[in-house]
Amino acid sequence: AALGTRELALRERARRVIPGGMYGHMRVEAFSRAHPQFMVSGNGCRVTDADGREYIDLMCGWGPIVLGHRHPAVTAAILDQFERGDCLDGTSPVAVDYAELLVDTVPSADWAMFCKNGTDATTMCVTTARAATGRRKVLVATGAYHGAVPWCALRGKGVTAEDQAHLIHFEYNDLASAEAAAAEAGDDLAAILVCPMRHDIRRDQELADPAFARGLRALADRTGAVLILDDVRCGLRLDLRGSWEPLGVRPDLTAWSKALANGQPLGAVTGTEALRDAARSIYVTGSFWYAAVPLAAGLATLRELRKGQALPAMARTGSRLRDGLAAQAAAHGFEIRQTGPVQMPVLYFAEDSDISLGTAWAEAAVTRGVYLHPWHNWFLSAAHTDADIDDILDRTDDAFAAVRRLPH
Ligand code: PMP
Incomplete structure (x- = not known):
């Protein structure tokens, strides 16, 4: 089905006042002709576009x-805090309640600091590591996404080589390459920054x-x-204690965002006692970093997750x-x-290196009311029931049939 009339009208207006009509990961032109650019509401595991079309949501706001x-x-906590104030002159006590609960939940955390986005959190981790060590070099996996600012951006104009002069790359899951990168850094190695799994776009997860x-x-x-775990994407979906806790590997610093506050803007850094002074020594802040509503949402989200049903439910429905x-x-x-954990799936077709078949299938799924992505991992939520999964599968079956009929 073609895009709706309201969608088309919004795109036309957006093209005039927003460069490119949209930007970043929500610029749908970058991945499909069928995905709506605009959404007007969400409820449970369903979202509704500007033309009133409802989708079963497999992107979950891209993770949050x-x-x-x-x-x-979470809504009750948001409204309750909103009634009392959000952006105040001092930090709301809810920040302390929430930091206490995070420290209690995450074994590698002796303290927490809050910010807004994942990029804030990874940047704070790197700054803290440099402050702690007095060194400059940071090891990162080739192709790994750690944020959208010049020091870590994967592509894009306006980024200079100097911005990334202190990054040294290794290959994910290749320890020898990390050892070699560390050797290259010599006595200037400040940090190893790594995601809990390889979830780069356009390729199988590992x-x-x-x-x-x-x-x-x-x-x-x-x-x-300093070992920094970038748990921005996986955090609170795979293991509440941190995504490498099941492996018995505890990071010195962890970057969090996305799922922390179930959609409210919130990021966090947690760290060990040994890094407390370094964390205190850096100057980081932002006008909205102390806003009370997202912190209240974070507290409510973590309380809900700690009841213990949500993560097993996502594992079950994901399977x-x-x-x-x-x-x-x-x-x-x-x-x-x-590939990847069932709670964060991605699907590729064999012999589809340009992802044209995958894109056609994703478009067929979206057209049939299942919102998913051709080359970025999807996200399950605790709101997806077995019945919702069956509803998704009814539609994806039809999507497979539709692409089967396409000329190849
Ligand atoms: N790290 C990882 C692993 C991410 O997936 C993302 C966001 N996709 C970020 C960092 C950056 O987070 P944000 O977009 O909130 O700045």
Whole structure:
């Protein structure tokens, strides 16, 4: 089906007043002709576009929505705080309540600081590591996304080589390459910055090899560098204690954002006792970093997640989705690859290096009311029930049939 008339009118207006009509990861032209650019509401695991078309949501706001859109407990906390004030002259006590709960939840955390975005959090981690060590070099995995500012941006005009002069790259899950990068940094190695898994766009996801994770921990210990876990995307979806806790690998610093406050703007850095003074020594702040409403939402979200049902539910419904998609693809004669944790799936077709088939399938799914992405991982939320997954699968079955009919 074609895009709706309200969608088209909004795009036309946006083109005049917003460069490119939209930018960044929500610029739908970059990935599809069928995805609506604009959304007007969300409820549970469903979102509605400007033309009133409803979608079962498999992107969850690109990660922030972990309990479902407008979760009642989070909404109540938001409204309650909003009634009393959001942006005040001093920090709301809720910041302390929330920091206490985070420190209690995350074994590698002795303290927490708050900010807005994942990029704020990764940047603060790097600054803290440099302050602690007095060194400059930071190891990062080739292709890993850590944010959208010049020191870490993966592409884009306006970024200079000097902006990234102190980054040294290694290959994810290749400890020897990280050792070599550390050797290159020599006595100037401040930090190793790494995601809990490889979730780069346009390629299969890769879980961390436990030996790789342990090896990075040992490498940091041996060199006196700070191990920073970028848990912005995975955080609070895979394991509340931090995504490498099941591997027994504790980072020195962790960057958090996305799911923290179920959609409210909030990021956080947590760290160990050894880094408390360094964290105190850096100057970081922002006009909106102390806003009370997102902090109240973060507290309510973590309280809800700590009840213990949400993460197992996402693992269960994620498995149901993965099994269902695998069976459908096979039944329609497609070879597909589904990689990464079931709560954060991504699907690619075999022999589809330009992702044209994957894009056609994603467009067919969106047209049938399932909002998902052709080359960025999706996100499950605790609001997805088994019945919602079955509803998704009804539509994706039809999407597989539709792309089967396309000329190849
Ligand atoms: N790190 C990771 C792993 C991310 O996925 C993202 C966001 N996609 C960021 C950092 C940056 O977060 P933000 O967009 O909130 O600045």
